[in-house]
Amino acid sequence: MSTEMGTKINQLFHLQPPGAILQSSWLVRQGYSHDLQQRYKKSKWLQSIGTGAFIRTGESVSYEGAIYALQKQIGSNIHPGGRTALSLLGKAHYLELATKRIVLFGGSNDKLPAWFKNYDWGYKIAYYESSFLPLDLGFTEIETKNLSIKISGPIRAMLECLYLAPQKQELIECFELMEGLNNLPPKQVQMLLENCNSIKVKRLFLYMAEKAAHSWFNYIDLKNIDLGSGKRSIVKNGVYIEKYKITIPKELQEYGRNI
Structure with a gap:
């Protein structure tokens, strides 16, 4: 993973508190394109819980x-x-x-x-x-x-x-x-x-x-x-x-x- 990609994912994790669902539409507005979201998913930084929503991999969901x-x-x-x-x-x-x-x-x-x-x-x-x-x-x-x-x-x-x-x-x-x-x-x-x-x-x-x-x-x-x-x-x-x-x-x- 590139340094730029790593910096961007770290910034993302500070934008929302632990436990918050990350909606795809919101991620796009924050500068995280659909393509980038899929790269994070492939790299196992994000986990899909359904179309249009992610959680940080390993987090419990409520x-x-x-x-x-x-x-x-x-x-x-x-x-x-x-x-x-x-x-x-x-x-x-x-x-x-x-x-x-x-x-x-x-x-x-x-x-x-x-x-x-x-x-x-x-x-x-x-x-x-x-x-x-x-x-x-x-x-x-x-x-x-x-x-x-x-x-x-x-x-x-x-x-x-x-x-x-x-x-x-x-x-x-x-x-x-x-x-x-x-x-x-x-x-x-x-x-x-x-x-x-x-x-x-x-x-x-x-x-x-x-x-x-x-x-x-x-x-x-x-x-x-x-x-x-x-x-x-x-x-x-x-x-x-x-x-x-x-x-x-x-x-x-x-x-x-x-x-």
Whole structure:
């Protein structure tokens, strides 16, 4: 290998932290042509994990490294959300460890690359494109495996859980998660609810927050939150909650405190 090629690969390895996936399109923008990428692969400096993505040879791979690459290299909005985000924030460990399932959300224009979908990350990946929340609200940055990635903060994550309910997320489980959110900042809750465009999600969130008797619920101004009109049947043959005009499972209504 030439000295120039060796210098260039050393520079590349300093551009991204260990554990980060290296996307081919990003490498090209950094001055590493497709031909050069293939030479690095042939020289066993890089290892392909699918079309358009590499890792440093010998490195272990994690989905966090893939999320880092999507966010930092191509500006994707794809992020850990729902109960996966709550787990990463230390609010749902017992659930996430048992399920071995990673929940990802992205905007309506975000596509999960084929290399991400086809690689075995050791978890089942559930990815949802949605536009029920703005893409600039409710996030937090965390450090995991020496990588900084953007994930949903607790409020946004709870709203994402309810977005998936009841078909892809059990409502009882949602309420158990809500019970653990006893220190939410009311102003941030208010802002996200005002900017959420799912009537179902907002009604369920407020119902569960009141049912959990969180003190921050008392500071929410319902008059400024559009809860729509008419009834919403979340499940068939359930119990109707007049205040929020929703029909929910009987077991949820009987779980814990009634309102």
